[in-house]
Amino acid sequence: MPALRVGLTGGIGSGKSTVAGMLAECGATIIDADTISRQTTAPGGAAIALIVQAFGADLVTAGGALDRDHMRQLVFSDPDAKRQLEAIIHPLVGVETARQAAQAQQAGQACIVFDVPLLVESGRWRQQVDRVLVVDCSDETQISRVMARSGWTRQMVEQVMAGQASRMQRLAAADVCIDNDGTVSLGALALLVRQAAQRFGL
Template sequence: MTRPLRIGLTGGIGSGKSTVAAMLAELGAEVIDADAIARGVTASGGAAIEAIRQAFGPQVIDDHGALDRARMRALVFADPQARARLEAIVHPLVRAEIDRRVAASAADTVVLDLPLLVESAAWRQRCDQVWVVDCAPETQIERVMARNGWPREQVQAVLAAQADRATRLAAADVVIDNDAGTDLATLRGRVARAWAARRMPLS
């Protein structure tokens, strides 16, 4: 069986990456969501829980035996070394599950929904193409404030922890523009055109 085309889809918080992933699924892609897998391995009984408990203590595990995501989020934003320790536990498990799903896929094209694609060479090497959903940082801030009810400073802290816009664009084979003023019909058209051209040689 021919291996599926592997598209790595990424974009900063508030870029609309999840919306684009859903559109690609409608077009026939098998979408593999790295965040969903990460939530699975950090849920109660998940493969990462005991290692996280050993590394960070029981205070980061909630009453149901799952990762206390709010507490861990605060910890990793305050301490880059804590972020690195958490990623060293979670990312190998997520990569192994992604590899398993790609190997088992019967789809022509698999989309790997990878928020940290640009930040990690291990993710990049799993992709034939990198697609970036792009918008201005101010657009990201306004969308997340409206969606999550977060204060501006909290959104800015998340943005600061992610790859910046220039770095993502430099890594992109395909850019999906989703800046302010883009309606769903326009975005859907851009996604459909990129999908139709996905097997054409990249310029």
């Protein structure tokens, strides 16, 4: 029987990674698109040579990894650079995601969760999953969490949020929604995740 494929998404600071960890504890296989993406831009990663070709050696650190801060500044100021970077990384992430999903399917997993920050924005992901699970919280909660966690300024967080789908767009795409606003305790969140997991056959 094919595994149920769930797309997990949420804005920066929503608590999506926490929810992914809880779903893993319930027995789901988690395929983390962000982690795969970071692996492609680590030293020796599949994207590094292509990034040097497209953007020059300045975008790679002395250790051979993508210079994330430099690239972040570039893609924020130049939409073409963002498209170029995505054209390099997305196909590589797609291949590895498909490999991990096939492996989980062969192992007889009941539910595969694809942790995809930009699931709503990408357009292509909706067709690849059976359900979309959105971790939701207010914009203000997102901002305060990321500022506390990463030491970013409000402006930096708002800049990232501006490049993501709006809260309303994510909610419109959701089959299942988990509320993780600032008032929700970790215990209450775990209960909500277990309820969602039951809906996914876990």
